[in-house]
Amino acid sequence: MKVDYSLYLVTDSSLVPKNTTLLAQIESALQGGTTIVQLREKELETGPFIALGLQVKALTQRYHVPLIINDRLDVAQAIDADGVHIGQDDMPLVQARKILGPTKIIGVSVYNQKEANDAIANGADYLGIGAVWDTSTKKIKRSPLGIQGVQDVLRLMDVPIPTVAIGGIHVSNAQELMIGSASGTRHLDGLAIVSAIIASSDPKQTCQAFSGLLNNVFGSFEPPIALDTSSIVEKSIKLVDLLKQTGPMVHHITNYVVINDNANATLALGASPIMSTNTEEIDDLAAVNDALLLNMGTLNDIDAMILAAQTNTRHGHPVVLDPVGAGATQFRKDTVARFLKECNLSVIKGNGGEILSMANRGGRSRGVDSVGNNGGEANAVLAVSELAKNNGCVVVMTGPMDYISDGTRVFVVENGHPMMALITGSGCMASSVVACFQAVSEDPLIGAVAGMLTITIASELAMKRPEVKGPGTFRAALLDELYTISNSPELIRTHARLREIPLARSN
Ligand SMILES: Cc1ncc(COP(=O)(O)OP(=O)(O)O)c(N)n1
């Protein structure tokens, strides 16, 4: 579930104006664009807290907005809230996660780099950074961070996860905070506010003011610098080196036809494969993992795959889906729909039949193989770009040409040898390679291009080997050439055939 943290209302019934009620204030705030609500009621006993929680939940559900409970896991469980917010002196995050399970949202209050990185390592879904400024709503124990202090926490986070700032925030200082705390590509995802909304004589109007201001600010953040194709090739070379130097762990939940090739392709690039399907160890593995690959080939362990995806997302690790045979059977269609709904995918990588069928642009599969043509380049470009945009991820469609898009740009990798289609699992190996690059690339689009350049160039080099006579010798040579590229990444520079298709012209 993708959560919008931008306008985060935290309640306090002691601040509600005399002529109205807490529920009326919350509803008015929801009408004004509040995107998430935290029920924070310090004085309520358990019974009344649960009763109030049920009323607020009915309200937030009507507006399709998540409800978080402050501190009280028991209340959150009793009303099946969407999650909890805990402070540094509350129940430790590790225990809270054990109790609530992987799917509930857990937010943690942090004040500095250490608290932030501990919370991230232990699987927090978001951070509440504060207090930014003095506030009369609560007695603050540590001196206010100011805008610079918030920026320091954002900059020093090991892995970027969603963040909101809290403490003394009003319409008058919100823009200054949002812009001043941003650094590079990092910025706050939202503002958590108590008194400015809950004590307002018109919460709807106050929230509209916050929303308008936030929309402007988010629109002003610089998009990442768009690299041209030769810069992406150079980045790919650096990523091959980084893979070898850092040896990231790549957890695969894959199929039993290709599992050995998946593991060997991963090893050939210097990464470390783990192929567990056991739900008992997903938490422990996610804590030390770097990327997750889900492969639908033999389609077992679907619940384990979804649990692993959610757990890895909480840890900030990219999740790659290889939707093998998507569209071939109703069961596979339903399973793909579950993955799209329940997981936060970084990359979807499939063959023409799979991607076109997911994008509703034709696409035929016989079993797990793509058959027929893909409707030409224009159709391929629309399929990858639309699927990517609609799901907020990168999409790779393999074939004689590989089309790769993040919804804003489309690249074509023109490398590759037709022999790839004659060995089983070459597409699955490509997915392993893409997952390895996701583990080391900050930009999933560049990671996907780097992965596809690497495997397709390896296939061309493999076919040049004198001992390669057909599929059997090619399979072994392909692994060897992945290893060659890992040791000589500059081969990518001499062999890459990478092209960008401007989206506007193709639409
Ligand atoms: C979004 C958000 N951020 C920080 C806090 C503060 O939580 P905590 O440290 O647990 O303090 P209390 O809220 O319990 O006083 C928060 N509630 N929400």
Ligand SMILES: Cc1nc(C(=O)O)sc1CCOP(=O)(O)O
């Ligand atoms: C609940 C809370 N937590 C804080 C923290 O620093 O963790 S500051 C705070 C109160 C914020 O209220 P207002 O928006 O009215 O200033």
